[in-house]
Amino acid sequence: MTGTRTLLDKLWAAHEILQREDGASLLWVDRHLVHEGSHHAFGKLAARGASVAEPDLTFAVIDHYAPTRGRDRIADPKVKYMVETLRKNAHSHGLRLFDLKDPGQGIVHVVGPEQGLTLPGLLINCGDSHTSTHGAFGALAFGIGATEVAHVLATQTIWQKKPAAMRIRIEGKLGPGVSAKDIALNWIARLGADGAQGHAIEYAGSAVRTLSMEGRMTLCNLSIEGGARFGLIAPDETTYAYLQGRPQAPQGADWEAARAHWAELNTDDKAVFDKDILLNAEDIAPTVTWGTSPEQAIPVTATIPDPNTLTNGKAQGARDALDYMGLSAGRPIEGTPVDQVFIGSCTNGRIEDLRHAAAVLAGRKAKVAGLVSPGSALVKAQAEEEGLDRIFVDAGLEWADAGCSMCVGMNGDLVAPGQRCASSTNRNFRGRQGPGALTHLMSPAMVAAAAVTGTITDVRPLLEGRAT
C-alpha cells in the first residue's frame, strides 16, 4: 500500500478484470438492477439468443411505469405493455422481480439499499442515470445505456474508462431546514451542470459524516445532475447501522468478514484528487431552481438573476429558461405562486424525506393540490406506522403508492402544460414532468412549505418551535 490511493482507486482495482490497450477496463459487476425501461436491452439479448449470465446477481424492479393508484387494473395500454414485458423477461430469465404487489416494490434506487442488495465495495449497474445513489454506501455505482445493460446481462461485466477523481468536502454544520438536497443544488449551481463531467465525486467532510444514509443517498443521487456518473461516500458506522439486518445483507460471520473488508474502503490521507472543492455548510441556504437546468438554482432568499450578468455563454440559456418558466429577472424567487406540489422520487422519496415534509405540514393545510408518492412500499408502510400519511392527507395532499411517478411522468402522473410544480425531484428540464410543465426543484421540507403558502417559501420560519 502506498498510502496515496483514493476510494475510487481501491474500488476500481478490486473490480478490474483486465485493461485494454486504449485504457478501458473490463470490470466485474456485483449487482445489476433492471426495470421496465430495460426492454431494449432484453430485446438485444434475445436477438443474440443469449441468456442472463448471472441471474442471482440480477434484480428486476417495476418503478418507472408503476401506477401509483389502482394497481389491480392498469388502464393505460402502454403502461400495461411495459409492466408485462418486464414480468415476461424476469420470468424467462429466472430473475427475482419486485412486482407491483411485492412488499419490497419501489423505486430501484430505494429498493436496492433497503433490501441490503447495495453494500459497500460492490460494483452496481442499472440502466438509469441515478444509479450514482448507491455510491452513498461506498459502492462503485453508475448508470448505463441499453447496449451496456445488454452487455452486463450477457457477461456480468462492463467496459469503462476510469473517471478522474474529484472530491467535494463540506465542512461545518448545516443550518435548520437545510438538507442534502440543498448541498447538491448549491454545488451544481457553482460548478455547473457539466462541472463534474468525466469525474467520480467523493463527498467528504464533517457535514457529510453527520448526514443520515437517506441524506447521503440524496447527495450521491444528484451527482449526475452536475455531470458526474459516480458519487461516493466512504462507509462508516452510519452505513453499517443502516445495513445490519437487511434481508440481502451478509449475516453472522459473513457480516463480520464484510465489516473487516469495508473498514479499508476509504481514501488514504495522502491521496491527491484531480479536482478538490471545499464548501462551508453554514453558507448553504434552502435552495430552489428558477430555470430549466439544475445549475439554475439560487438560495430561496435571492432574486432571480439577470441573464445579462451571466458569463460563459450562459446568458441565452438563462433568457430561454426565464421565458419558458414565465419568470422575470431581478424579482425575488420567494413568493412565486405554485399550482401544485410533488413529494417523492429516487432523490427524495425516503422515510426521512417524508418526515421532513410532515414536520412542516403537521397541523397545517395545503393551499394547492399535491401528490406524495413514497419511494417504496416499505417506506410507505413505515410512514403509515408513524402516522405521516395522516398528516399529508389532513393537509389536503394525496397519498399514493410507490414509483417514479411525477418525477418523469411515464406512469401518467403528469404536471399539466403551464402548471407550476414545487417538486422534490431531480430534473427541472423542459417538459420533464409533462409537456409544458414548469418545475422548481427543492428539498421535501421546502416543497411542504410551498404547499402551505401556495408559493415558493423559505421553510425556516415555518419550522420554528417544531421538532424536526
Place this chain on the structure above:
Amino acid sequence: MSGWSQHQGHVVALPIHNVDTDQLIPSRFMSTPRSEGYGRFLLHDLRRDAHGETHADFPLNRHGHASILVTGRNFGSGSSREAAVYALVDAGIRAVFAPSFGDIFAGNAINNGLLPARINEEEMNLLFQGLADTALAAEVCLEKRHLQIGDQRIGFDLDPGWRTKLINGWDDIDLTLSHRDEIDRHAQELKQRAPWIRPAQITKNS
C-alpha cells in the same frame, strides 16, 4: 452495427447549451418498440408547438436532410436513455459536434455508430456564426479526426478506443466473450475471497 470512417452530408447548427436527453426524446415516446423507428421523436417538443405543428424556423425542421449537428456544451446530459441516441440515429444524424457531452450519452452514441465529436468553444462559436441558419455540405473523417466544410477544416477530439470502435463497428459482447477465461477466474477468486459479496438470500419467484 456497421462501422464507418467517412461521412458526407449536410451540417446544421443547433445553438443551444445543455440539450438534455429529455429534450432529445420526451419520456412519453419511450415505450415504442425500436422497430417502429424513433426518428420522428427527435427533439419533439422543441420542434413542435403544443398542437403538434412544426416550428418552421427550427434548424432541423428547416433542414430535414441534415446529418451532422453542431451544438452547445453538455449535449445529451441527464437521463441514461439510449432512446435519445436512437432518435438521432433514426433521424439520419451521424455526427454531433459540441464542446462536451453527457458521459452516459457519449458511450451510448458510440454503441450505436453515432460520433460524439468534441470541439472547443471557440470553434463552436465560429461554426455557429458560419452556419447561421443554413445547412452546408460537409464531410466527417474519423481517421484524420476532422470536419471539412468547403475549404474550412476543423479538428475534433475523440477517445482513440472509441474511434477504433466506430470505424470497425465492433460489438462489445463478442470482444468480452473472448476474455471468458479471465472473467471466470475473477468470479471464482471472488467467490472464495469474499463469499459474503453474493446476496444473502437468493429467492426466486419464478
